[in-house]
Amino acid sequence: MSVRVPLIELKQASKLYGGQRVLDEVSMSIEQGTATALIGRNGSGKSTLLSILAGLIHTSSGRLIRQPNVIIGYAPEMFPGLKVTPEQYLRSMGRISGLAAGELEHRIQELLAGFYLEQFRHEIMMNFSKGMLQKINLIQALLVSPALLLLDEPLSGLDLPAIDQLIALLRELQKEGTAIIFSAHEPQMVEALADQVLVLQAGKMIRNIKGTENLWVKPTTYIYCTGLSSSEQMELTDRPGFISLNIIMDADRGEGVGLTVQPEATDDFLRQVLGAGGSIVSVEPQGESGI
Ligand SMILES: Nc1ncnc2c1ncn2[C@@H]1O[C@H](COP(=O)(O)OP(=O)(O)OP(=O)(O)O)[C@@H](O)[C@H]1O
Incomplete structure (x- = not known):
């Protein structure tokens, strides 16, 4: 019987910046040919998670396990307008990745045409629009035919034909065995592609x-x-309905706590905080979806 070995796995991975825990014991497992959507509100940790999977930053604790020699393509959230042309930039990216000259030229041609950028091939990217830069960002991630493709908000700035084109291309890659992990705020992309949503x-x-x-x-x-002590904060994490707790450093208010709880437990948590001598700054219902 064949055993499916994950391409990449995270086991209880946490990331701290200063004292702030921006990823908290996250575990996930990704197999070949799957498409995984990461959804969540602004600041929930999606980009941090993708950077860890790309190997660009390290976890503070927990483990990242990757099969050997996995080729990774990564399109980060921000792509700068560089003082070079798409052709110059993509050629150097391809060479760094070790693509043979003939194959590289073919891929550049194919991808620039696929994203309707051929006529801008020799133009300096500095004045490119947000959508054009995003296309170059995606092309550099796709140049190497990756086994694992990491895309941070790939639809950002793209027009409708480019969105359709990208989704079709990703479906093809997925069929060929590429594993795709992408963050998105657009239900359209999640519904079109994802077979797992985190x-x-x-x-x-x-x-x-x-x-x-x-x-x-x-x-x-x-x-x-x-206004809660560390032990009072810890007590909250044991109560029914608790989901997560973050420490918030605020220049005006000092140290605070952000608590996420099930709605039906809200009154109980409010009573608990007030009973322990704490103050409530705000109470906010969170939406129906993480998107
Ligand atoms: N280099 C850094 N130093 C300090 N804090 C950081 C750093 N990078 C991210 N953070 C913090 O980590 C948290 C998660 O950020 P991240 O960019 O991963 O969220 P996100 O879910 O991708 O958000 P968005 O949907 O807005 O892109 C935020 O509170 C952010 O301020």
Whole structure:
């Protein structure tokens, strides 16, 4: 019987910046030929997670396990307008990745044409629009025919024909065995591609949904409070309805706590915070979806 070995895995990976825990014990497993969507609100940790998978930053704790010699293509969230032409840039990226000259020229031609950028091939990228830069960003990630493709908000700035083109291309790659992990705020991309959806909330992976039918996740409540000691904070994490807790350093208010809880437990947590001598700064219902 054949055993499916994951291409890449994270086991209880956490990332801290200063004292702030931006990823909290995240575990995930990615197999060949799968498409995984990372969804979650701004600042929930999607880019951080993708950078860790790309090997660009290290976890503070936990493990990253990758099969040997996996070729990774990575399109980060931001792509700068460089003082070179697409052709010059893509040629140097291809050479760095070790592509043979003939193959590299063929890929550049194919991808520039595929993203309707051929006529800009010899223009300096400095004045390119956001969407044009995003296309170059995607092309550099696709140049090497990656086994694992990491895309951070790939639709950002793209027009409708480019979106359709990208989704079709990614479907093809997936069929050929490429594993794709992408962050997205657009349901369109998630529904078109994903066979696994991971929902991040304040650095925690709160849902792992197979398929997209159950994409709509339950609402939660976010409580921002101050004035609790470390032991009082820890007590909150043991209460029923607790989902996650973040420490927030605020220049005006000092140290605070961001609590995410199930809506039905909101009153109980508010009573607990006030009873322990803490103050409530705000209480916010969180939406129905992580997108
Ligand atoms: N280099 C860094 N130094 C300090 N904090 C950082 C750094 N990078 C990210 N963070 C913090 O980590 C948290 C998660 O950020 P991240 O960019 O991973 O979120 P995201 O889910 O990708 O957000 P968005 O949807 O807005 O792109 C944020 O609070 C952010 O401020």
